[in-house]
Amino acid sequence: MGQQESMSVRVLDPVTTSPGLWQSMIAVLRRDLRLSVRQKQDLLNPLLFFVMVVALFPLGVSPESDFLREAGAGILWVGALLATLLSLDHLFRFDYEDGTLEQMALQPQPLFVLVLAKTLAHWLVTGLPLVILTPMLGMMLFLDGNSVAVLCLTLLIGTPVLSLIGSVGAALTVGLRAGGVLLSLLVIPLYIPVLIFGTGTVMAAAGGSDVSGHLALMAAILVLALVLAPLAAAVALKISLSAS
Amino acid sequence: MWQFFHKLGSPKWFYGIAGRFMPWLLGFGLLLALAGIVWGLAFAPRDYLQGNSYRIIFIHVPTAFLAQSVYMMMAVAGVITLVWKMKLADVFVRAAAPVGAILTVLALFTGAVWGKPTWGTWWIWDARLTSMLILLFLYLGIIGLAHAYSDEKTAARAVAVLAVVGVVNIPIIKYSVEWWNTLHQPATFKLTEKPTMVPEMWVPLLLAVLGTYLLFGWAALYRMQTEVLRRERRTRWVKELIAAGGGSQLKSRGA
Amino acid sequence: MAFDSFSAFVVMGGHGPYVWTCYGVFFLLVALIAWLSIRDRRQVVRSQQREQAMVSSGQADTARRARAGGGFQRIPTTQNESISKS
Numbered sequence: 001m002g003q004q005e006s007m008s009v010r011v012l013d014p015v016t017t018s019p020g021l022w023q024s025m026i027a028v029l030r031r032d033l034r035l036s037v038r039q040k041q042d043l044l045n046p047l048l049f050f051v052m053v054v055a056l057f058p059l060g061v062s063p064e065s066d067f068l069r070e071a072g073a074g075i076l077w078v079g080a081l082l083a084t085l086l087s088l089d090h091l092f093r094f095d096y097e098d099g100t101l102e103q104m105a106l107q108p109q110p111l112f113v114l115v116l117a118k119t120l121a122h123w124l125v126t127g128l129p130l131v132i133l134t135p136m137l138g139m140m141l142f143l144d145g146n147s148v149a150v151l152c153l154t155l156l157i158g159t160p161v162l163s164l165i166g167s168v169g170a171a172l173t174v175g176l177r178a179g180g181v182l183l184s185l186l187v188i189p190l191y192i193p194v195l196i197f198g199t200g201t202v203m204a205a206a207g208g209s210d211v212s213g214h215l216a217l218m219a220a221i222l223v224l225a226l227v228l229a230p231l232a233a234a235v236a237l238k239i240s241l242s243a244s
Numbered sequence: 245m246w247q248f249f250h251k252l253g254s255p256k257w258f259y260g261i262a263g264r265f266m267p268w269l270l271g272f273g274l275l276l277a278l279a280g281i282v283w284g285l286a287f288a289p290r291d292y293l294q295g296n297s298y299r300i301i302f303i304h305v306p307t308a309f310l311a312q313s314v315y316m317m318m319a320v321a322g323v324i325t326l327v328w329k330m331k332l333a334d335v336f337v338r339a340a341a342p343v344g345a346i347l348t349v350l351a352l353f354t355g356a357v358w359g360k361p362t363w364g365t366w367w368i369w370d371a372r373l374t375s376m377l378i379l380l381f382l383y384l385g386i387i388g389l390a391h392a393y394s395d396e397k398t399a400a401r402a403v404a405v406l407a408v409v410g411v412v413n414i415p416i417i418k419y420s421v422e423w424w425n426t427l428h429q430p431a432t433f434k435l436t437e438k439p440t441m442v443p444e445m446w447v448p449l450l451l452a453v454l455g456t457y458l459l460f461g462w463a464a465l466y467r468m469q470t471e472v473l474r475r476e477r478r479t480r481w482v483k484e485l486i487a488a489g490g491g492s493q494l495k496s497r498g499a
Numbered sequence: 500m501a502f503d504s505f506s507a508f509v510v511m512g513g514h515g516p517y518v519w520t521c522y523g524v525f526f527l528l529v530a531l532i533a534w535l536s537i538r539d540r541r542q543v544v545r546s547q548q549r550e551q552a553m554v555s556s557g558q559a560d561t562a563r564r565a566r567a568g569g570g571f572q573r574i575p576t577t578q579n580e581s582i583s584k585s
Contacts, residue, residue, distance in 0.1 A: 168409055172402050176392050185388050186406060189381040190413050193420035200424060221416070228412065235326070236405045243398035285522070286508060296511035299518050303525045343532055350528050354521045361514050463532055470540040477547050486547050487555075 024109045025117040032121035035094075042090060046126050047133060050083040054137050065142040072141035073151050073202035077195055079137075080130045080155060081162060085184055087126045088166040091118065092174040092237065101174075105241055112234035119167045119230065120160075127159030150205040154198040157218045161194045164229035171236035175243050194221060255472045256481045258332055262465040269462040277306075277455025283448035291445075297361040300354050302449055306456040308351035308372075311379060314344035314460065318386070319411035322404035332468070334400035335475075337407065338390060339467035343460065345383040352376050371425035375418055382410045396475075 036043050057075045058068060068075075095101040095118075104114050131152055138148040169187035173179030201214040284302035291298040318340055324333035355373050356366050367373070389406055393399035476482045502508040511518050 168405075172389065172406060173392070175398075178392070182385075182388050182392055185381070186385040189378050189385065189417070190409070192378055193413070193416045196420040196424040232405060232409050236402065239398060239401045239405065243393065243395050281522075285518075286502065290512070295514055297514040297517050299511070299514075300521045303521060307525070342535070346528050346532055350525060353524055357517050357521050361517050459529075463536060467536050467539070470536070470543055473540075473547070474543045477543070482547070483551060486544060486551060 021109055021113055024107065025113055028104070028114050028117035029121050032118055033124065036121070036125045042087075043125055046083040046087040047129055049086055050079045050130055050133065051137065053079040053082055054141070058141075068141045069143060072138060072143045073147065073206075074199045075141060076134055076137060076151060077155070077158075077198050080127075080134075080159060081191055081195060083130060084126060084159065084162040084166060085187060087122070088163075088170045088187070089173075089180045089183055091122050091167060091170040093170075093179075096174045096240070101237065102241055105238060110234070111237060112230040115167060115171070115233045115237065116226075116230040119163050119233070122167070123160050123163040127155075127163055130159060131155045144206075147202055147206050150211060151202045153215060154201045154218060157215065157222050158194050158198045161218075161222050161225045162191060164225040165190045165194075167233040168229055168236055171233040171240060173240075174237070175240040194218070197221065255332070255476050256479075259469055259472055262469055266462055266465050269458050269465065273455050273458030273460075273462055275455070276451045277459060280448045280450070280452030280455055284445075284452065288444050288448055289442065294362055297358060300358040301445075302452045304351060304354040304358060305449060306453045307347045307354065308376060309453055310456050310460055311344055311347040311351050311376070313457075314340050314347065315379060315382065315407075315414070316411065318344065319407045322407035322411075325400055325404040326408070331400075331475075332472075334396075334404070335468050335471045336464065337386075337400070337403055339471055340464050341383060341387050341390065343463055343467070345380065345387060347460075348376060348380045348383055352380065369425070371422045374425070375421050378417055378421070379414075382414075386410070 054075055057071065061067065061071075092101060095104070105111050107114065134152050134155055135148050138151055143151065166183075166187050169183045169190075170179075172186065173183045176182065197214065197218050201211050201218065204214055205211045281302055285299055288299070288302075290296055318337050321333040321336045321340075324330050325337070352373065355376065359368050359370075359373075360366050386403055386406055390399050390403045393402060473482055473485075509515055509519075
């Protein structure tokens with residue numbers, strides 16, 4: 001399947017058509033989205049994982065509403081983080097194995113633009129569904145309406161950062177056979193600031209204070225990640241490709 | 245400048261110059277570190293607030309400082325690897341990473357043991373200890389990645405990217421952890437920030453810090469020499485060196 | 500001297516165990532770094548010495564055969580071999 005799809009990328013030949021940045025970005029984005037829709041299991045797994053991890057906390061720690069209300073934001077954030085981590089290994093792996101990635105690296109467009117498109121596709125199929133599921137799980141953890149709203153907002157800003165930072169780790173480990181475990185080791189320390197600001201914002205909202213400053217800070221991190229992560233991931237991908 | 249760069253690229257030149265520096269680094273490092281530690285342990289006055297447990301500072305602060313600077317140095321070496329493709333930079337990263345990880349473990353351990361008499365508990369989610377823990381994760385990631393690739397050149401560049409990405413994150417991590425800390429513990433007792441530190445306390449501390457830096461310099465050069473020997477063992481100068489002196493002479497030059 | 504006697508120095512006003520554990524572990528791990536570094540150096544030098552001795556005493560053929568056979572050859576040597584060739 002990947003082979004056929006990669007044709008649509010290869011059609012963007014520099015000599016014949018020479019498409020602009022936007023065109024090639026959208027082409028990669030559409031291709032990745034179509035691929036993930038076809039592989040429904042890969043699409044569902046992170047979401048199921050997210051729901052199950054969240055369900056473990058009331059069972060494993062305490063179903064008391066007091067505890068869950070206090071820990072809910074943290075539980076949902078950690079769940080979203082782990083679910084993203086689980087899906088990261090697939091971000092470049094299939095394209096790497098069937099050679100599509102090598103073709104992308106040969107395109108006249110800078111590789112980081114295509115990496116950005118792939119990361120965006122990754123977020124659309126994992127990060128965004130997680131955010132959509134969050135209100136329901138938030139209710140189950142006895143979070144009040146305001147907290148759920150702020151939590152969804154932080155996840156909406158935070159999950160793209162998770163995908164972006166994760167793309168660097170995925171690019172570094174794509175050439176390795178046992179890359180998955182190493183990937184978590186590399187990426188988790190880099191996730192800590194987003195996790196802290198995400199849960200801290202919800203706590204501040206629950207405490208009744210204004211959170212626009214917090215959200216602005218998270219947005220700043222998102223912008224920083226948006227600018228730097230695709231560049232780093234592109235460099236890392238080229239290194240991984242040169243090794244094979 | 246460029247000639248210097250060029251020379252630095254030559255492993256043989258590096259091997260010789262490192263051998264000339266190392267005895268000085270080792271000698272002065274041992275002298276300063278031991279002087280600082282003995283002074284701090286036996287002669288520095290007792291702290292009025294923490295009693296004698298504060299004497300842990302004379303190893304806690306040097307290891308913590310050094311652990312952080314070693315990561316910075318590795319990131320600088322990473323930039324050099326990526327931009328100028330200088331092999332010695334990668335040799336340094338490989339030589340320094342395990343030492344840095346052990347130093348981080350030491351800083352964490354001494355911090356935790358210091359916490360017991362000071363805070364009444366072995367571990368506290370204090371901003372400094374937490375950042376050190378994250379630093380340890382970063383080190384372990386680098387060591388893991390360096391060993392995951394079988395090809396040395398790829399490993400070097402991948403590790404360089406990771407070190408640079410990590411160092412961009414370190415300020416953000418530090419800031420976020422400090423912010424998180426104030427969120428959860430409004431009034432923490434800071435371990436090392438003593439506003440009233442008399443010279444009898446900070447002078448030995450300074451000696452210990454300088455000494456450990458010099459000792460790290462020795463360890464880094466010695467380990468880099470080993471790595472250079474291993475990588476260059478097909479060349480004539482290494483063969484001649486080994487044939488002429490053998491292991492004992494090489495060892496005495498280092499130790 | 501900040502202490503009246505040697506025993507006071509050891510006890511450290513009740514904080515002795517903490518202080519001495521820290522210093523003990525510190526010196527232990529510093530020694531570990533030194534030991535690991537010296538061991539690595541010795542391994543590199545010895546394996547290289549052995550190789551050169553084999554080659555220079557006209558046993559190049561035996562050396563090559565031993566390497567090809569692989570069975571009892573030191574593993575690091577053969578690994579490094581493959582890296583340097585690639």
